[in-house]
Amino acid sequence: MRRRIARTDVLRSGICLLVAFLLLSTNAAACTTFAITPGASEDGSMYVGHTNDGVGKYWRQIDDISLIYVPARDHDPGAKRPVFYDPNSGSDAAGGKKGSNASLLLGYIDQVPHTYAYYTSAYGMMNEHQLLSGECTDYAKVELGPEPGKRIFYSSELADIALERCTKAREAVELVGSLIETYGYYGTGETLIFADPEEAWVIEMCSSLDPEDGGGLWVAQKVPDGEVFVAANEFRIREVVPGNPDQLYSSDLFSKLEEGGAWSPADGPLDWLEAVSYGEYAHPYYSLMRVWRIQDRLAPSLNLSPYVESSYTGAYPFSIRPDEKVNLTEAFSLFRDHYEGTDFDLTTGTAAGPFGNPYRYLGPDDAHSDFQNASYQQIRGGANPRPVSAVFCSYSYVAQARSHLPDPVGGILWFGPAVAYETVYAPLYAGATNVSTAYTIGDRLQYDPDSAYWTFDFVTNWAMLRYDAMIDTILAEQSALEAGSIALVQETDSKAVTLIDAGDAEGAARLLTNVTVSRGDAIVDAWHDLTGTLIVTYSNGLITDPETEAVDEPGYPAWWLNETGYQYGPRVYELEDLRDTPGLNYTGKTVWVPKNAPFAEIRDLI
Incomplete structure (x- = not known):
């Protein structure tokens, strides 16, 4: 089982719980996720993709880079399933100096007689019955801490429990929703995708607006067949319409939002995003640019603009119909993107260095902290574009479900360790009972060439040299x-x-x-x-x-030599005069002059 479930030292003191609550501001995932419905895929497969992108020094301690296979189990009558605190349930600040790998028991729920086999890590991925799941973290206006017996669930445990108990996407959504309402929800806002071979649903969730309330808020929406859904750290469900057969929501959603002052019937239809969130996750375009990129790649005919007015833009629909049906390798490619060929191409410009490195270290203003509220927006010193393929990715996958095949064969988890652009997606069957050891081991704090994560992460980092x-x-x-x-x-x-x-x-x-x-x-x-x-x-x-x-010793390109001041290096003894010469460009040319030539003559020649 997952590390946080396997521990026995779970009965902590009240002090530990307080510490856990304080740590909610230090760590989180910053992921991209999508669902490609059967009618939108070339072979009729359902695809769900997820990149597990963690930011911050202590984002995960162990299970972010390794894959866990959980076998099916039978359980005795009256058995209970423990629910543990997830230390990664808060919003992270890049470079935060505090973190926790401790587990804390928050409560129990009734166990079911039989739980299904499934693959998981930071979040659940796929079970033996071709139920698929993906995830991304979102900012919510209210993000409450855990409290035993009151708010015991975060999305990670909810995803696992759904895969343990469900075979269909809608069934999973209904279970997750009922658990939130019954046992409460803490931590960041979250988007979960659940999909089976025939249909896909998106469920989005956050804490209740009232800290005294032990429940939570959630909304779910079906992805129309023939369309593709994508989310990237911002709630994607907008108008919630009572009676819509393709939507589900918490039983007291409207009343709680009205009581909390987040929405009123006088405001018109309920906009889920506006009611519970300020939108963008870390800075303008952090989320929306990735949504635009994937939608634009799949449906260029829509002529979607990457530029929007605000976080609440309606420019990008909940789902889109691709211009051409998507095959498996194209699904992989959606995660392999640095905005190549666009105005935001990370492989070009000075920041990419002399050799087109698309990866950026986190800048001082790239932290995942609130930058806007109801009244103000923070204008930071700068920001890097956030690509789909980020250098801090732990793993990514594209899970595939095929209705024409029996469950053990039809479900395949295409799992790729480390950074998506340079990984290789390996097939893991739903009906398998074991995986390669290399994928199940690894710790970010210790290099291990035997682990799949470090095998791939090393190549990405080595590639940055050239x-x-x-x-x-x-x-x-x-x-x-x-x-x-x-x-x-x-x-x-x-x-x-x-x-x-x-x-x-x-x-x-x-x-x-x-x-x-x-x-x-x-x-x-x-x-x-x-x-x-x-x-x-x-x-x-x-x-x-x-x-x-x-x-061969190719050296640096001429443009880089010019940009970095190579032309002002010590190529003459009159170095001070050389450096005082304005507008000097690197030409790549060599000239000969008499040894006693004055600098003025040399300057005219160069």
Whole structure:
């Protein structure tokens, strides 16, 4: 089980609970998530994607970079399921100096006789019945702390419980909603996607407006078949209409919002986003730019503008119909984006360095803290565009459900450790009972080349030395491995279905497990080989061909030499005069002058 559930030292003092409450302002996830419905996909699959992007020194201690397989279990009558505090349930400030990896028991709920097998980590991903889930964190106007017996649920536990108990998306939404209303909700606002092979639902949640209230607020909306939903750290459900068959919401939603002064019938239809949130998560465009990017990539015919008036813009619809149906590799590519080819392209400009590095370290004003309220907006010193593929990503995945196949075969979790752009998505079958060990181990505080996370994270960081040269090699290997996995899945699907049809469910499970484990091992091994090649080829500023032994020293591009003042370096003895010469540009040309030539003559020549 997950680390926070496995611990036995859960009975803490009231002081510990107070500390846990204070820590709500230090850590959170900043994720991108999407759902591609069967009618919008090329082969009729349902896809749910999630990037688990953590910011801050203590964002997660262990289970953010590793994958956990939780087996199915039977439970005794009268058994209880513990519910634990999630120290990552608050909004983080980049570089925060406090954090906690301690678990705290907040309460119990009645256990069910049988729980399903599922994959999880920071949040639940997919269960054995092809129920898929994705997540992103949102800012809410009110974010209350946990309180045993009053507010015991955060979205992470809710996602896991839904995968333990449900087989359908709407069933999962209804369960999560009932748990929020019965046991209360704490922490940040959250968006969860639940999808089965046929339909997808989005549920968004936050604390009650009244600190004395033990419940919570939630709204859910179905994604129309044939359309794609995307969220990126901002609530996406807007108008809530009573009687809408494609919406669900907490039983006292309207009354609680009216009592809390967040909405009145006189205001007109209830806008969920405006009622419970100020919108953007960290700074203007932090969330909306990612929503625009994915929607614009899939439906350029909509001519969506990346520029909006405010967090409450109505420019980006809840879901869009893609111009062309999306296949699996295109679904992967949605997470592999640095705004290439747009006004916000992170691979260009001075900040990208001489070699087109798209990744940015967190700037002093990139922290995830409130920058606006009901009356004021904070104008910060600056900000970096927030890409879909962020350097602080722990893992990402695209979960796939296929209605034409039995559940053990139809569900595949395509899991990629570390940064999405440079990862390789490995197939994990819903019917497998084990995964490659490399994916289940790892700690951000200790380098371990045997872990899948560090295997991939190292390559991303090494590539930053000369990104423009290395990325083509990385992407070629990535493409080859993923193509091989897709071919392997097609072959395995046929074999597993044949075994199931013949009544050999156990044989099918062994096959699916063997493929899941061996393919994961093979991908990690291949990436180790790639790592060695990249280290040899791009060490010490050189480009060395290991096969031909040819060595090149390309140096920096001319524009970078000019931008960094190379032309003002000590190329003459009159260095002070040289540096006082305005507007000098690097030309790449060399001239000869007599040794006794005056600087004025040299200056005219250069």
